[in-house]
Amino acid sequence: MNTASNAATVRTAPAANTTWLSKLRALALHALNLHLQNCAVLAEAHRRPQ
Known part of the structure; x- marks a missing residue:
């Protein structure tokens, strides 16, 4: 999913x-993230x- 980029974004936060x-x-x-997992x-x- 998008968790790697989100984790990187969190680490660079002040x-x-x-x-x-x-x-x-x-x-x-x-x-x-929840929305993307649901999708x-x-x-x-x-x-x-079927």
Whole structure:
């Protein structure tokens, strides 16, 4: 998925990771990862023959 690039992005974030904007960004990245995982599951289910 997209976890490698997200992990790299998290590592390069500033040390003061307590602002509301950084928390919102982390939440958005987590939601994006969940969405991509869900899309992968649906695509795999759709790909398999009935």
